[in-house]
Amino acid sequence: MTKFSANLGFLWSDLTLPDAIHAAKAAGFDAVECHWPYDVPSGDVLSALQETGLEMLGLNTRRGKPDKGDNGLSALPDRIQEARAAIDEALAYAVAINAANIHVMAGSGAGQTAHDTFVANLRYATKLAQAHDITILIEPLNGYDAPGYFLRTTQQAKAIIQEVAVPNLKLMFDCYHVQLTEGDLTHRLHDLLPLIGHIQFASVPDRGAPDHGEVNYDYIFEAIAQAGFAGPLGAEYKPVGPTSGTLGWLQKRG
Structure with a gap:
């Protein structure tokens, strides 16, 4: 059975992070993930994770x-x-709450100098993270939501992962971003599977719950399962109204 993670950057964003973790457990999610938890004491987050039995799959480095x-x-x-200070901060927080992954955000830019800088910072991040069995993730973002973002396509991410060439650097494959930029989700998922560390989803084009829009997520979820990816899939969508009113897709699968 497919497992799902609640991205608490968007879901239950009206609650404190510890309360959102409890809400995700009550709703039937198998794990949680977040964006920037740094204003919340790590001990409070760890307590909520221990109380619910949920794993925190990942967090992001600060945007700046x-x-x-x-x-x-x-x-x-x-x-x-x-x-590198943002990487250090993310690593310390991830260690404190036993998070599995850190998404290192590239920022805006283009060209060889930006590429070389990103590669050097990823080498720095992966070396530190390896000692804690933490995976570093990179994620291509679409040009509508993130104009000018350095990392735009899965092929660009693939080339960077192959250049850095360490086992704890993986691709965050967000179906929403990939569909808007590249399309052809099932072929890309299959071809990139050895490089994928985490998968996220939202409806396209409005980034809502996965029960409408141009992507048939029942088909996508089945394709992911058949390909052999067993990790929880990250629900990173923007609810319209209270999160609890947008979970019909999850309740249907339960």
């Missing part, structure tokens, strides 16, 4: 200064020190 347009730091040649 979102009010100044930042959407990550690790591909920015003039901000390497900040990028």
